[in-house]
Amino acid sequence: MDLKLGEQVWHKAVDFGYENDVFVGSSLLNLYAKCGKMDKAMVFFDKMQRKDLVCWSCMINGFACIGQPREAVDMYKRMRKEGIEEDVFLMVGLVQACANLGDSKLGLSLHGYMIRRNLDRDVIVQTSLVDMHAKNGHMVLASHVFKDMSRKNVVSWGALISGFAQNGLVGNALEFLVEMQSFIDMYSKCGAPSCAHALFDQMDSRDLICWNVIIASYGVHGYGMEALLLFLQMIETKLKPDSCTFSSLLSALSHSGLVEEDQYWFDLMVSEYKIQPSEKHYASMFDLLSRGGRLEEALELINSMKTEAGLAVWVALLSGCYNHKKLLIGEVAAKKVLELNPDELGIHALVSNFFAMEEKWDEVAGVRKIMKKTGMKKVPGYSLVEVNGDLHAFLVEDKSHHQHENLKSMLDNLYQDMRGTRGLVGVMMETKQPSSSQKQ
Numbered sequence: 001m002d003l004k005l006g007e008q009v010w011h012k013a014v015d016f017g018y019e020n021d022v023f024v025g026s027s028l029l030n031l032y033a034k035c036g037k038m039d040k041a042m043v044f045f046d047k048m049q050r051k052d053l054v055c056w057s058c059m060i061n062g063f064a065c066i067g068q069p070r071e072a073v074d075m076y077k078r079m080r081k082e083g084i085e086e087d088v089f090l091m092v093g094l095v096q097a098c099a100n101l102g103d104s105k106l107g108l109s110l111h112g113y114m115i116r117r118n119l120d121r122d123v124i125v126q127t128s129l130v131d132m133h134a135k136n137g138h139m140v141l142a143s144h145v146f147k148d149m150s151r152k153n154v155v156s157w158g159a160l161i162s163g164f165a166q167n168g169l170v171g172n173a174l175e176f177l178v179e180m181q182s183f184i185d186m187y188s189k190c191g192a193p194s195c196a197h198a199l200f201d202q203m204d205s206r207d208l209i210c211w212n213v214i215i216a217s218y219g220v221h222g223y224g225m226e227a228l229l230l231f232l233q234m235i236e237t238k239l240k241p242d243s244c245t246f247s248s249l250l251s252a253l254s255h256s257g258l259v260e261e262d263q264y265w266f267d268l269m270v271s272e273y274k275i276q277p278s279e280k281h282y283a284s285m286f287d288l289l290s291r292g293g294r295l296e297e298a299l300e301l302i303n304s305m306k307t308e309a310g311l312a313v314w315v316a317l318l319s320g321c322y323n324h325k326k327l328l329i330g331e332v333a334a335k336k337v338l339e340l341n342p343d344e345l346g347i348h349a350l351v352s353n354f355f356a357m358e359e360k361w362d363e364v365a366g367v368r369k370i371m372k373k374t375g376m377k378k379v380p381g382y383s384l385v386e387v388n389g390d391l392h393a394f395l396v397e398d399k400s401h402h403q404h405e406n407l408k409s410m411l412d413n414l415y416q417d418m419r420g421t422r423g424l425v426g427v428m429m430e431t432k433q434p435s436s437s438q439k440q
Contacts, residue, residue, distance in 0.1 A: 006031040026054040033062025038071075053084060061093030064100070072097035073106070088122045095125065099132035107132050111141075123149065127156045134163025139172070181210055206237075212244050219252020227252035228261065243275050250284035262288050276306075283312040290320020295329045311340045315347055322354045330354055338367070345371065 010028050018024045025048050032041035038059075045051070045059055056079045063072035076094055079086075086094075091114060098107040111129060114120040120129065126149050133142035146152070146160045157176070164173035196217045200210060211234045218227040231249050234241065241249075246269045253262040266285055269275050282305060289298040298317050302309045314336045321330025334351050342348065348371050355363040385392045392401065401407065 003031065003035045003037065020049050022048075022050050022052050022055065026052065026058060029055055029058040029062075033058045033065070036062075036066050038062050038066055038068065053087060053090065056084060057087070057090040057093065060090055060097070064093040064097040067100065069097035069100040073101070086117075086119070088119055088125055091119050092124055092128050095128040095132050099128070099135045102136060104136040104138070107136050108138075123151050123153060123156070127153070127159055130156060130163065131159040134159060134166065137167055139163060139167055139169060181213060208239055208242060208245065211239065212242075212248050215245065215252065216248035219248055219255055222255045224253045224256025224258045224261070228258075241273060243278060243281075246273075246275060247278070247280045247284070250281055254284040254288040257288065257292065259288055259292055259294075279307075279310045279312060282309070283316055286313050286316040286320075290316050291323070293320065293324040293326075295320050295324065295326045299329055299332075309336075311337065311342055311347075314340065315342075315350070318350060318354060322350065322357065325357070327358055331358070338370075343374070 006028070010024070013019070013021070013024050025044070029041050029045060032038065032044065041059060041062055045055065048055065056075070059075050060072045060079075063069070063075060072093060076086075076090075076097075094110065095107075098110055101107075111120070111132075114125070114129075120126065126145055129145045130142045133139070133145065142160060142163050146156060149156060161173050161176050164176065196214060200206070200214045211230070215227045215230050215234075218224075218230065227249060231241070231245070234245070246265070249265060250262055250269075253265065262285060266277070266281065269281070270277065282301070285301060286298050289295070289301070295317065298320065302313060302317070314333050318330055318333035318337055320326070321333055334354050337347060337351055348367055352364050352367040352371075355361075355367065383393070
């Protein structure tokens with residue numbers, strides 16, 4: 001905030017006749033409050049001919065933010081005497097002031113008043129209430145408000161966990177910390193690593209499990225470099241990575257196609273951190289090398305393993321051979337996969353497809369015979385659509401939905417519209433093509 005520039009703008013506004021404009025005046029109050037100049041704000045506020053709710057909110061929140069809670073409460077009482085009704089934004093500052101005052105009775109009275117006025121349903125207000133009750137030592141009330149929140153953000157979690165810790169309830173703090181970790185994992189699995197990271201950033205204490213989860217959350221969505229940066233940040237905190245940490249990191253680098261980085265950290269894991277590679281570590285390496293077409297290197301790595309390569313390793317190699325048409329190495333991998341007797345339909349389908357690519361129809365028939373003998377069936381995929389809170393499932397060729405005919409009619413109409421649009425685009429493209437005489 002540039003206070004000097006703001007005051008210059010104010011003087012210009014006065015020159016243009018906006019001295020008594022409440023909107024302009026509240027903007028100057030907001031500037032003073034955010035710059036911590038509440039003495040100047042108070043002088044200007046008292047001179048204002050007309051004050052709206054925004055002006056009062058600026059003053060109350062301003063005093064609360066600079067650590068003058070008594071002045072904030074007094075300002076609120078003064079506002080109420082003038083018959084002005086509060087809003088949610090103003091109540092946040094007032095709750096913060098009560099929290100800093102440590103006045104338990106006033107805090108409880110304020111909370112009750114907010115419930116009666118239905119001002120306690122906003123997530124920011126509720127988070128402020130959690131913080132206030134925690135600072136006043138009422139952790140039962142803080143927990144009740146927290147659990148009643150329909151939507152919790154990272155600040156809400158931080159306020160509750162910090163409250164437990166500050167009141168000496170370490171067990172409760174750890175319990176909610178574990179629950180918070182599960183939310184980080186949930187966000188990452190739901191495709192929202194940024195939300196997981198925001199929650200992670202609010203944690204005062206981060207153990208190795210937290211770091212492993214956040215690194216994996218970026219890795220599973222293909223953000224390999226972000227996962228590596230988080231790993232390096234973890235190293236700076238003097239935490240020692242374990243086998244799970246490297247599994248998350250190598251998987252992240254693999255999903256992002258970062259071959260050199262993956263090999264570098266794989267080697268460092270063994271040489272510097274003295275962690276013997278497990279099948280998960282090897283699988284990440286094989287997956288990366290196989291997808292990159294470096295099948296010979298992948299096979300050499302398998303032969304260098306101190307333990308017998310498992311199913312995941314050979315499947316990764318076979319998949320790479322199928323995609324890059326490496327028949328000789330692929331045949332070795334396919335036979336190894338069948339020797340390990342997998343029970344997944346997808347793996348048998350991969351083996352069958354590989355043999356079909358080689359035009360080895362006897363082997364294809366053999367794999368399909370195994371699939372038929374063991375009763376493997378492909379589970380049909382279906383789509384889910386949520387409408388007004390109800391889930392509707394759709395399968396291919398499924399006509400059981402109660403609105404099937406209406407849906408079919410709508411899809412037919414859409415199809416006709418798209419065909420018409422495509423035809424129009426085609427005509428437009430043809431009209432834009434130069435004629436033969438123009439080409440010449």
